[in-house]
Amino acid sequence: MSDPADPSAAGPAGIPGGSPAAGPTAGPAVGPAVGPAVGRRGSRGPKKVGAVNLRDVAAHAGVAPATVSRVLGGSQHVNPDTRTRVLAAAAELGYVVNGLARAMTGRGTRSIAFLTSEMAGFTFGATAAGAESVAAANGHLLLLCTTHGIPERERQVIATLCEQRAAAVLLVGSSGTDRAYTERIGGYVRDLAAVGSKLLFCGRPGLPGLPQVRSVDYDHGGGIRSAVSHLAELGHRSVGYVGAPRGGTMADLRLDGYLAGVRENGLEASPRLVAQAQNTIEEGERATPLLLDADRPPTALVCMTDNVAVGAYRAARARGLRIPEDLSIVGFDDVPVVGDLTPGLTTVRPPFRQIGVDAAEIALGLRDGDTDVRLGTSLIVRGSTGRVRD
Template identity: 50%
Template sequence: MTTSIDSIPPARRSATPGPERGGGATLADVARRAEVSRATASRVLAGRAAGKSASHARVLAAAEELGYVVNGLARSMMGVGRRSIAFVSSMMVGPTFATMAGGAEDIATANGHLFTMCTTGGDADREAALIETLSEQRVAAVLLVGSTPATEEFDERAQRYSATLARVGAQLILCGRAALPHHPHIASIDYDHLGGVRSGVEHLVELGHRRIAFLGSLDEMTTPHQRFLGYQAGLADAGIAYDPALAAQSSNESDAAAATTIAFLQEHPEVTAIVCQTDIMAVGVCRALNARGIAIPAQISVVGFDDMQLVADLTPSLTTIRAPFHDVGELAGRIAVGEPYDGPVVLPSRLIVRGSTGPARA
């Protein structure tokens, strides 16, 4: 289930409204049919009453006859019943977030929790309102997923989210985002962005490449920034001076990456390899090269990041960095259901060599 909250104002509401009454049987109806008090009916239906009394049997029979459905949201707001675990991201970007969500959902459902997926459109006010709403609904944990601004403002915002959730016994878990050094109580499960790209550059250097370009968003969001640092670190390891002119900027869309590649290579025909921030960008790069009759990898090698399923089926198949998205989600899910958090986790990324990289052209 994907939730958007355009209609929820960012300001904190002064009261916590209960769920609207539907058209079905109510607790009062069950109590009346069973000839017991509402308190007794509530205890029976919540599983907090002895199971051998006549009144217990009458309540269960009345609920069955009337088709009464227990209000799970109301129960969770009272601290009983199943509590949900929320997966919150700015948007659902391809299969990568879906794989991460799958890992978390496996753990959540196995432990009796409802798993919900919510998007914020990258709007900080919508994000704050969503955290407030989830806390009002007594969520068990919020998995805040993906890249975030590497700023003091975000650190303060995350601390506010953590405090809001803590008031209802819930926790904030950063998923695919590095730990916040000043807030060690906020859990972080991440993977190695920098080391992954660094290994891609190392692979190209071993193939004889020296004029290696980088295509990315080149902004200060955590994921792009870490991957760009990995590119620079890989060059430094090989004794290759970083040339700012070989860093090309593009949004994370294949069409944009293709257009950027065409213009970039007109200015830098000496480039023999391109490292891309994501597989989506790499697909655009490969499409642009194929359209211009530039052979991959004979003339230009291409490296991506993410190892999306489709890239193994490209011609040639894409050399890329495999990120452990499912494992990140699974570990975050385990913390969400109550397993101990012993400090930040950074899972390794792995270079997957395929057909899009080869020896540098002479």
């Protein structure tokens, strides 16, 4: 019973939803739908075994295969009567075009791939959702791949994607910035180009060494700077930063944003105001005390991500510090629920969904121009930031 192909499970014929949906141009079912025409009145020997194909439809309609291909392919000039006859035959046999075969002739729609390190987290989902909506609206499927950050796995995935002839691959999220990384990506770009595909950066900036790879990103630095400015306006002069050390695109951009914000607003600038933490709550909880327990602790913290900020909340609370009376905190990403913390987290919101949408549109060639796109962010002010205590 675990075999859904069991004909005995077909149920009563004629149930709506059971219509052989066929291709985008096929009409509604007419007669009782059937699966593979196995043993259908012994019409043509014991040959057929797979699904019904185009030739079956042609025979059933009394036309040549080429004609069936034309009407199903939405071709131009076809006699209305012939068209009707073919459509009826297709529906009657429950014909479903073989997309694989079609793709081989160049007419098929190739899928677009979304390649990310981990597919967990809100930011991933929002971006993927944006890409999916565009893909779907254009008849493409979205392939979801994960590298877990290991090069060998990444290589493997790209190879598979080349074989499957993905239309394009969106490389999503932060990445390394070293020379080895650039060369590795450069290899992917060539491999993909060899099969008519292309690479696109999504949610991360382009690579200097790879100017031909377009990027769809948001303004990491600008977002952080707006957070720093917000704190400066509230009177803070000593603002700390908790985030990942240099070495990744996101870490670099956000840290640089902090540094620029400090400079622009004439705030205290000092290495002792920066604590290193990877992007997890635990890391934020671990690193924040490095700043809070110092001699003259900062009155406000800008965190690389909301995860880190939540860790900062924990650390502050553990020390009996009130937010924002004793310490203001700003996050980045605006993931769900952080607005319901006590107090709500002030944070920078990137247009994740839009990033996915733009990337997919570019990947599908729906957009002209060849420039990178970089979207703006918005500062969501909630209760975790307040005027500095006098």
